[in-house]
Amino acid sequence: MTVDVAEPEAAHAGAVPPPGRAATGRPAWLGQHLGTAVLAGVGGYAFGHYLGNLIASGYVRVVTAAWNDVAIVLGLLFGILGWLAGIGAFNYALAKLAGREPVHADDPPNWTKYFRYSVEHKTVGMQYLIMVLIFFFTAGLLAMGIRTELLSPTTHIYGPGTYIEIVGEHGTMMMMMASSLVVGPLGNWLVPIMIGSRRMAFPRVEASSFWCFSAGYIVILSALALGGFPTGWTGYAPLQNQGSAGMDSYLLGFGIVGAGMILAGFNIFATIVAYRAPGLTWGRLPVFVWGMVTTSFLLTLATPTLVVAIYFGILDRTAFTELYVNAHGGSSYLWENLFWFFGHPEVYIMALPGFGIVAEIIPVFTGKPLFAYRIAAAGMVGVGLLSFFVWQHHLFMSGINPDMRPLFMLTTELISIPTGFVYLVGLGTLYKAKIRFEPPMLFCLAMYFNFLIGGITGVFQSDVPVDVTVHGSFFVLAHFHYTILGGLVFAFFGGVYYWTPKLTGRTLNRKLSIWHFWTMFIFFNLTFFPMFLIGLFDQPRRVFEYASDLTTLNDFASVSAFCLGASFIIFIVNFVWSIWIDPKRAPANPWGSKGLEWQTPTPVPPYNFERIPVVYADPYHYGEADAPPVADLEPANLAFASAASNGHRAAPVVADAD
Amino acid sequence: MADVPIERPWSRQAPQTPFGTAEEIAYENRSAETAVYIGGKVLIAIYAFLFAALAFAYFYLRSSNSEDLWRPGHMTAPTPAGAAIMAFTVAGGVSFWFAVSRFRRSLFGDWEVAGWVAMTLTLTAVAIQCWQLASLPFYPGRSGYASVFIAWAGMNIFLLFSAAFWTETLVARSLRLRRARAEEGGDGGGLTPPLFRVNVGAAASFWVFVVVVSLLFWVFFYQL
Numbered sequence: 001m002t003v004d005v006a007e008p009e010a011a012h013a014g015a016v017p018p019p020g021r022a023a024t025g026r027p028a029w030l031g032q033h034l035g036t037a038v039l040a041g042v043g044g045y046a047f048g049h050y051l052g053n054l055i056a057s058g059y060v061r062v063v064t065a066a067w068n069d070v071a072i073v074l075g076l077l078f079g080i081l082g083w084l085a086g087i088g089a090f091n092y093a094l095a096k097l098a099g100r101e102p103v104h105a106d107d108p109p110n111w112t113k114y115f116r117y118s119v120e121h122k123t124v125g126m127q128y129l130i131m132v133l134i135f136f137f138t139a140g141l142l143a144m145g146i147r148t149e150l151l152s153p154t155t156h157i158y159g160p161g162t163y164i165e166i167v168g169e170h171g172t173m174m175m176m177m178a179s180s181l182v183v184g185p186l187g188n189w190l191v192p193i194m195i196g197s198r199r200m201a202f203p204r205v206e207a208s209s210f211w212c213f214s215a216g217y218i219v220i221l222s223a224l225a226l227g228g229f230p231t232g233w234t235g236y237a238p239l240q241n242q243g244s245a246g247m248d249s250y251l252l253g254f255g256i257v258g259a260g261m262i263l264a265g266f267n268i269f270a271t272i273v274a275y276r277a278p279g280l281t282w283g284r285l286p287v288f289v290w291g292m293v294t295t296s297f298l299l300t301l302a303t304p305t306l307v308v309a310i311y312f313g314i315l316d317r318t319a320f321t322e323l324y325v326n327a328h329g330g331s332s333y334l335w336e337n338l339f340w341f342f343g344h345p346e347v348y349i350m351a352l353p354g355f356g357i358v359a360e361i362i363p364v365f366t367g368k369p370l371f372a373y374r375i376a377a378a379g380m381v382g383v384g385l386l387s388f389f390v391w392q393h394h395l396f397m398s399g400i401n402p403d404m405r406p407l408f409m410l411t412t413e414l415i416s417i418p419t420g421f422v423y424l425v426g427l428g429t430l431y432k433a434k435i436r437f438e439p440p441m442l443f444c445l446a447m448y449f450n451f452l453i454g455g456i457t458g459v460f461q462s463d464v465p466v467d468v469t470v471h472g473s474f475f476v477l478a479h480f481h482y483t484i485l486g487g488l489v490f491a492f493f494g495g496v497y498y499w500t501p502k503l504t505g506r507t508l509n510r511k512l513s514i515w516h517f518w519t520m521f522i523f524f525n526l527t528f529f530p531m532f533l534i535g536l537f538d539q540p541r542r543v544f545e546y547a548s549d550l551t552t553l554n555d556f557a558s559v560s561a562f563c564l565g566a567s568f569i570i571f572i573v574n575f576v577w578s579i580w581i582d583p584k585r586a587p588a589n590p591w592g593s594k595g596l597e598w599q600t601p602t603p604v605p606p607y608n609f610e611r612i613p614v615v616y617a618d619p620y621h622y623g624e625a626d627a628p629p630v631a632d633l634e635p636a637n638l639a640f641a642s643a644a645s646n647g648h649r650a651a652p653v654v655a656d657a658d
Numbered sequence: 659m660a661d662v663p664i665e666r667p668w669s670r671q672a673p674q675t676p677f678g679t680a681e682e683i684a685y686e687n688r689s690a691e692t693a694v695y696i697g698g699k700v701l702i703a704i705y706a707f708l709f710a711a712l713a714f715a716y717f718y719l720r721s722s723n724s725e726d727l728w729r730p731g732h733m734t735a736p737t738p739a740g741a742a743i744m745a746f747t748v749a750g751g752v753s754f755w756f757a758v759s760r761f762r763r764s765l766f767g768d769w770e771v772a773g774w775v776a777m778t779l780t781l782t783a784v785a786i787q788c789w790q791l792a793s794l795p796f797y798p799g800r801s802g803y804a805s806v807f808i809a810w811a812g813m814n815i816f817l818l819f820s821a822a823f824w825t826e827t828l829v830a831r832s833l834r835l836r837r838a839r840a841e842e843g844g845d846g847g848g849l850t851p852p853l854f855r856v857n858v859g860a861a862a863s864f865w866v867f868v869v870v871v872s873l874l875f876w877v878f879f880y881q882l
Contacts, residue, residue, distance in 0.1 A: 097823075099830030198675045198686070201693035266700055274693035278685065304704050308711035312809055321798040321805035323715065329727030329802030334718055338711055607675045612682045637681070 034115040037086035037211070041218075044082025049075035061320065067245040069317045072226065076219055076252040083215045088117040089208045106606065117211065119203035122604060124210050125189025126503065129496075131214050132184055135177035136489075137568065138221070142170035144565050147558040153548045163544040165228025165246065172220055172233040172250060176257045178484055179346060180213055181492050182353030183264055183299070187292045189503060191268055193597040194286045196277025196615055196631065198607040201270040205263050212260030220253030232542055234339060237324030237332040241316055248317065255310040258303045258342075261349075265299025268292055277631070279615035282377075286595060286619055287370060290377045291356020294384040295349055302345035302388070309338035333399055340391040348387040350484055352380055354451075354491030355422045358444040361498050362429050363620045364593045365441035370620040371428030375421050382418030390415055396464055397471040405464050412462035419455065423448070438591065439513035443494030446521045450486025454479055457532070475535025481528045493520070493571070501586030504579055505602045512574035519567035526560035594619040594630050611635060691856045698860025702867045705817065709871050712806070712813055716878055719802035729803040737880055739790040744876040746783035747818065750776045751869035754825060758862045766836060766850075773829035776865075780822040784815055803879075810875055821868045824861045828854075 052071025062068045084090060095101065107113035107120045114127055145166050149157050158166065188210075192200055200206050223229055223246035231239045235250060243250075272293045276285070285293075313335070315321045322328035324335050355376075363370045370376065392400055392408040400408075426448055435441060457479040460466045470476055493516075500508050530553045537553075539546045546554065578584065589598045596619060600608060614635045621627035675686060720728050757772030791811050798808045835850065 093823075096827040097830060099827070099832075099834035197689075201690075202697065262704060266697065266704065269700060270693045270697045273696045275689045300700055300704055301707050304707035305711045308708055308715075308813075311812070312715065315798070315805070315809055315812070319798050319808055321808050322802075323719070323805045323809065325799075326724045327727075328799050328805075329719065329724055329729075330805055331719055331722050331724055331802075333722075334715055337718065338714070341711075607677075610677075612678070612685060 032086065032088035032091075032117060033112070034087070037083050040086025041079045041083035041215075044085075045075045045079035047082075048073075048078030051078070056318075067226075069245065069248055072245050072248045073252065073314055073318050076222070076248060080212075080215045080219065080252070080256050083218075084208070084211055087211050089204075089211055091117075092204050117207050119200075119207050120606065121188050121192050121200045121203065121206060122503075124206055125185050125187075127210050128180065128184030128188055128213070129503075131210070131217065132177050132181050135173055135217060136181075137572075138217075139170050139173035139177060140565055140568065142166050142173070144562065146170060147561040149544055150546070150554050151558050153546045153551055153554070156544065158544065160544050161228070161230070164230050164232070164542055165224065167542050168229050168232045168250070169220070169224060172254065173217075174484075175233050175346070176213075176216055176220065176254065178350045178488055179257070179261055179299075180264065181350070181488060182357065182495065183261075183268065183292065183295055183349075184210065184213065186288075186357070186492075186495050186499065187264070187268055187295075187353070190499065190597055191271060191289060191292055192275065193600060193604060193608050194289050194595065195272060195275060195280055196596055196609065196613040197271065197275035198609055198612065199275070200267055201274055202267045205267045209260040209263035209267065212256050212263065216253050216257035216260065219249055219256060221249075223247075223249035223253070234343070235313070235335070236339075237313070237316075237335040238326070240313055240335065241324055248314075251310050251313045251317070255307060255314070258307045258310065261299045261303045262307070265296035265303070267296075269296040269300060272296070277613050277615050278635075279631075283374070284615055284618040285377070286360060287373065287376050288356040288360035290380050291352045291354075291359075294380045295352045295356075297384055298345045298349045298352075298387065302342045302349070305338050306342035306346075309335055309342070312338070333395070336395055336398060337391070340394040341388075343394065344391040345384075345387040347480075347483070348383050350488045351419075352383060354447060354488040355380065355426075357491040357495040357498075358426055358447050359422070359429075360595070361440050361444050361494055362426055363622050364498075364591050364595075365436045365438060365444075366429055366433035367436075367623045368429055368433050369622055369624065370425065370618075371431070372421075372425050373618060373620060376425040379418040379421030379425070382421070383415060386411065386415040386418065393462060393467070396467045409462055409464050413459065416455070416459050416462075423451070423455070438497075439508070439510065439517055440494045440498035440591070442514070442517045442521075443490050443497065446517070447487055447490040447494065450482050450490060450524070453529075454482030454484075454486055458483065470535055472540050473535035474531045474539050474541060477541050478528045478531035478535060481531070486524060486528070490520075490524075493517075498591065499597075500579075501590050502597055502602060502604070505586055506579050506583045507586040507590065508578045509574050512570055512577070516567055516570040516574060519570060520564065523560050523564035523567055527557050527564050530557045530560075594622065594627075596631055599631065599633055609633065687853065691853050694853060694856045694860055698857075698863055701860075702864055705820075705864075705867060705871075708813065709817075709875075712810060713874070713878070715809065716806050719806060722802075724802065727801050730801055733796050733801060733803060735794060735807055735879060736790055739786055739793075740876060740880045743783045743786050743790070743814070744872050746779050746786065747872040748869050750779035750783065750821070751865045751872075753779060754862065754865045758858060761850075761855075761858055764850075766832060770829050770832055770836075773825055773832070777822050777825045777829070780818050780825070784818045784822070787811055787815055787818070807879055810879065814872070814875070817868060817871060821865060824864060828858060828861055 049071045052068055052074035055074075056062050056068055056070035059070075062070065107116070107118050107123055113120070113123050114130070118124055118127070145158075146163070149163055149166075156163075188200075188206060192198070226245040226249055228246040229235070229240075229243045229250045231243060231247070231250070235247075235254070240247060240251075272285075272289060312321075312323045316323055316325070316330075322330040324330050324332050326332060359370060359376050389411045390408060392404060393412045396405055396408075426444075430445075435445075457475070461470065461476065461479060497508060497513055500506065534550055534553050534557070537547075537550055539550055539554075586602065588602060591598075596613065596615070597604075599613075611634050613631045613633045615631045617628040617630055619630050621630075675682075678686070722728070753772050753776035757769045757776060760766075760768035760772060791808070794804075794807075796804045798804055831854065832850070835854070
């Protein structure tokens with residue numbers, strides 16, 4: 001074959017470097033890694049803070065305040081830049097400025113790769129998995145703090161300021177985590193394999209998305225040290241403008257996580273469009289990948305609005321613009337509009353991946369084809385598109401022109417139709433099925449149960465009269481915990497139990513997994529269902545005191561919440577025990593799945609496939625006697641096999657679960 | 659089919675699959691080209707939503723006119739500087755358009771010179787924007803207009819830097835390709851890698867977007 005060679009590049013010719021050594025031949029610890037990122041981040045913060053003091057310490061507004069927002073914002077900004085530079089995120093950009101392609105180093109074949117700027121999608125997926133769990137458990141501990149305070153209506157552990165700081169920190173961290181909960185770990189790890197690709201489209205963009213996400217954790221956590229923020233996760237102005245230095249952490253933290261979300265969506269979208277294996281038409285795409293493509297579409301288009309809203313907030317606090325200050329020509333509603341234009345698609349950024357997971361898993365454990373596959377895909381696309389037209393329902397109570405209410409009530413109700421499509425596809429698959437109640441399936445079934453409650457209460461709230469009645473109460477809180485924790489997080493754990501044998505080559509302990517499921521399911525419902533009642537009795541969110549006749553319900557919810565928190569200890573013990581302490585090799589395809597990802601060896605080798613597979617059918621033909629083969633993993637001739645996949649079955653060597 | 663050695667230095671994405679049949683390499687190269695093409699379009703969509711949010715802020719505050727403080731006294735940022743920023747940006751876009759047309763005719767010397775010119779014009783626009791920011795006749799919180807203008811200035815600098823960065827990397831890459839060919843004994847001419855051509859096309863689309871944004875916001879801030 002003639003190849004258009006422009007310049008030699010030796011970097012790709014080498015094999016994987018020996019353990020602990022980078023491709024340059026230097027010892028690995030001399031290269032860029034987490035340690036250099038931390039050092040550069042700290043140095044960047046110090047420099048930025050110094051610069052901010054140099055610039056703004058004489059400003060009247062700074063002199064009269066107890067803190068210097070300019071110094072803190074510049075400190076955090078340079079800290080983030082230092083973090084990214086220290087890990088090596090800018091190396092490629094700098095090399096490109098000189099017209100060079102970067103020198104590529106494969107991951108070292110040991111654990112140190114997880115502390116580096118890896119461009120291997122499976123490594124990035126595992127980095128994300130650990131990071132989202134750190135986010136989740138940190139924010140979960142804060143939730144325990146909230147429920148502890150609410151044990152008594154009058155005896156307090158914290159002051160009201162501290163309480164709202166904890167509530168805000170919990171909410172913001174959870175939303176950041178939930179935005180990337182599936183796309184980050186499972187999306188990055190699985191999508192290339194499920195579409196038969198040997199790589200991501202933009203691996204450096206993918207890696208940068210993770211390191212932005214991890215920087216966000218540190219920045220948002222720093223809010224606690226800077227006095228917290230009084231706004232909750234929604235960051236409403238004008239409270240945002242009045243907040244102390246912790247507000248800067250909120251803005252920078254959410255901003256950098258938003259940047260990471262855009263990068264992640266950009267890369268996954270381009271990968272799915274461009275890198276599908278021959279024969280993998282849109283009509284054969286795994287439904288999990290449909291979830292990823294619609295989610296990444298939302299990530300790339302909705303999140304820029306959040307970034308701009310945050311940019312405005314930072315300008316208000318540092319450059320002394322008044323974009324969100326009504327008294328000076330701005331408007332606090334500007335934040336509300338921009339924030340919710342992102343914020344409502346964000347809800348579906350969280351919901352769609354969960355639906356993708358359960359729709360992927362349910363056929364495996366029912367042994368039936370996925371019911372109405374095309375409806376599921378259409379439903380996801382419909383949800384994605386409609387989600388841009390509903391944001392004003394968040395403003396029903398805060399200043400929307402009353403004439404606009406019916407329109408947004410209608411669009412919000414409309415979105416329940418495609419959501420219902422996706423839901424009914426799952427139920428149709430379950431109909432008359434012989435279900436195998438393995439841990440992943442239990443989580444999926446629980447997701448359907450929880451989401452039914454969360455979804456129906458959501459339909460209630462789309463109606464203006466109900467929204468006006470329950471606005472700002474625990475009813476709303478219970479609703480979104482049912483959709484996000486009860487929906488997405490249950491689906492995520494279903495996915496973790498389902499794919500861990502592929503991700504790690506290890507089997508999680510079944511008994512502990514089932515214990516985890518039942519404790520989480522029972523105590524989740526015991527925690528959040530009473531909150532519907534608490535809300536209907538008018539207890540407001542984000543307030544640390546409440547009417548004494550609600551003590552019993554609150555105590556019940558708090559004790560249940562502690563038990564819910566404890567259920568995750570079972571998961572951690574199971575994970576650590578099964579993966580590291582007493583590892584047991586997982587069977588190649590423990591669930592009997594037809595998915596392409598299960599046809600690869602475990603551990604999945606670098607570049608996933610020795611040959612680019614050719615796909616012949618969607619992976620949901622369970623229980624069909626004449627089920628077509630899913631894929632040919634060793635096509636003798638790619639072009640021939642590709643043509644064959646479009647109708648001419650030419651007796652390929654087929655890898656199939658059956 | 660036997661594996662062929664990996665020889666795809668013209669593919670800008672790394673890591674490359676270090677093995678594969680000729681067909682697989684060709685397939686992945688086409689995928690890489692599609693990815694760059696799609697990536698270019700998605701990038702424009704991302705920027706479009708960024709600037710749509712800014713335009714929303716402009717019109718929202720303008721129509722709200724809180725406390726009658728949208729634009730007291732019809733305050734305007736220095737018009738000559740604004741016109742110059744817009745003119746340099748449009749000139750950069752035209753220069754890049756010319757560069758791409760020469761590139762498509764394989765006139766690589768012209769392409770590189772016009773590319774450098776486009777980048778220089780863009781950086782000049784950035785410099786004027788910075789100077790204008792430092793010499794505004796109003797302070798940032800004076801009005802809604804003033805606040806949105808400050809926000810626009812920052813975002814415009816970011817947009818122009820993005821265009822300049824993309825242009826610079828393309829021209830720098832082009833120079834290296836030419837030098838590599840010359841070192842191989844040729845005259846530095848010849849076909850450019852397909853992926854590079856796709857990349858140039860994507861940058862051209864981005865430049866169209868930059869020019870449109872520049873014109874639109876010039877109208878918003880100086881003409882309306």
